[in-house]
Amino acid sequence: MREQLIRAEQIKPLEWRGGVLRLLDQRVLPLQQAWLECRDAAQTAAAIRDMVVRGAPAIGIAAAYGVALAARQRHAESATGWRAALAEDMQLLAASRPTAVNLFWALERMQQVLDAHAGQDCPLAQLDAAAIAIHEADREANLCMAQLGMEVIRHYCEAPQHLLTHCNAGALATGGFGTALGVIRAAHLAGLVEHVHADETRPWLQGSRLTAWELACDGVPVSVNADSAAAHLLREGDITWVIVGADRITANGDVANKIGTYQLAVLARFHDVRLMVVAPSSTIDMQLASGADIPIEQRSADELLRVAGQPVTTELPAFNPVFDVTPASLVDVIVTERGVVEQPTAEKMRQLMQEGALH
Numbered sequence: 616m617r618e619q620l621i622r623a624e625q626i627k628p629l630e631w632r633g634g635v636l637r638l639l640d641q642r643v644l645p646l647q648q649a650w651l652e653c654r655d656a657a658q659t660a661a662a663i664r665d666m667v668v669r670g671a672p673a674i675g676i677a678a679a680y681g682v683a684l685a686a687r688q689r690h691a692e693s694a695t696g697w698r699a700a701l702a703e704d705m706q707l708l709a710a711s712r713p714t715a716v717n718l719f720w721a722l723e724r725m726q727q728v729l730d731a732h733a734g735q736d737c738p739l740a741q742l743d744a745a746a747i748a749i750h751e752a753d754r755e756a757n758l759c760m761a762q763l764g765m766e767v768i769r770h771y772c773e774a775p776q777h778l779l780t781h782c783n784a785g786a787l788a789t790g791g792f793g794t795a796l797g798v799i800r801a802a803h804l805a806g807l808v809e810h811v812h813a814d815e816t817r818p819w820l821q822g823s824r825l826t827a828w829e830l831a832c833d834g835v836p837v838s839v840n841a842d843s844a845a846a847h848l849l850r851e852g853d854i855t856w857v858i859v860g861a862d863r864i865t866a867n868g869d870v871a872n873k874i875g876t877y878q879l880a881v882l883a884r885f886h887d888v889r890l891m892v893v894a895p896s897s898t899i900d901m902q903l904a905s906g907a908d909i910p911i912e913q914r915s916a917d918e919l920l921r922v923a924g925q926p927v928t929t930e931l932p933a934f935n936p937v938f939d940v941t942p943a944s945l946v947d948v949i950v951t952e953r954g955v956v957e958q959p960t961a962e963k964m965r966q967l968m969q970e971g972a973l974h
């Protein structure tokens with residue numbers, strides 16, 4: 616399976632060229648493939664804020680490279696004052712988006728490299744290596760989760776099935792292959808996928824523009840549906856699993872993910888459809904006791920009142936939270952690279968994070 620996924624890999628949302636971070640501009644996909652180059656923290660933070668690069672793991676990877684870029688720039692400006700300037704750059708990166716914990720996890724990893732070289736010259740090579748390691752570790756985690764998630768699906772049913780997914784938790788949201796889409800890709804290769812239903816995922820359309828495109832590129836049978844059609848599909852559509860990614864999972868197993876995930880979870884439970892959340896352990900925040908503590912990003916009203924930049928209505932007040940929280944009680948399984956947790960609880964999450972695989 617691993618080799619099949621690697622052979623099939625086509626899409627990379629970011630490229631590190633030693634001093635330049637190249638980002639595939641996800642604001643214009645799939646109709647245009649344009650690359651944006653970042654050479655410092657400010658450009659990288661803006662790219663994250665403006666969703667040139669998006670998706671919890673991809674945001675963390677981009678931020679890590681942003682620190683490596685900033686260190687180069689600040690050290691070249693001042694061999695003695697670089698640490699203070701770099702600290703400000705890291706604050707800028709930390710302020711780019713609030714919900715995906717991978718951003719803060721990656722910045723903490725980069726800070727540990729700096730702390731390990733306190734009082735020494737700028738560890739440029741070690742910062743580069745740390746960012747590359749974060750990128751590669753995410754890619755490896757996706758390959759591991761793809762296999763584990765596929766085996767969970769096969770455990771419950773060995774026939775080809777209808778699946779539903781929301782937003783984009785694919786190669787474009789990660790270091791490669793995807794979390795939820797990694798599982799779907801592996802399930803397809805294992806003959807377990809009859810059809811994938813992709814919620815368009817208003818207002819940013821990650822589903823219709825990114826997920827459907829990714830799956831179509833891989834020859835996975837997929838169709839786009841309005842978010843509001845999900846209830847009808849779950850009642851009528853023979854769907855066996857809702858499979859999604861996550862932006863932050865708290866210590867009790869609550870899950871923050873793209874807005875609309877919570878209503879899918881309620882609908883899935885009502886219609887006896889299982890909900891699978893796929894996320895690397897860098898998405899798990901054991902410092903937060905429950906989802907009530909997760910900061911939910913609110914984005915511009917324009918994202919609701921305009922499509923492709925064109926107004927679709929008059930200037931009106933708009934409520935645009937871009938994440939919501941699904942309680943652990945509505946999650947049937949969480950798949951991570953450390954293992955699989957069914958019916959997540961605080962104790963099971965502790966065991967996963969401290970002792971590793973449960974399955």
Ligand SMILES: CSC[C@H]1O[C@H](OP(=O)(O)O)[C@H](O)[C@@H]1O
Binds near residue numbers: 670784793
């Ligand atoms: C693999 S995690 C992807 C996760 O991130 C998305 O949010 P956004 O596109 O706003 O960065 C969405 O919540 C996905 O599930």
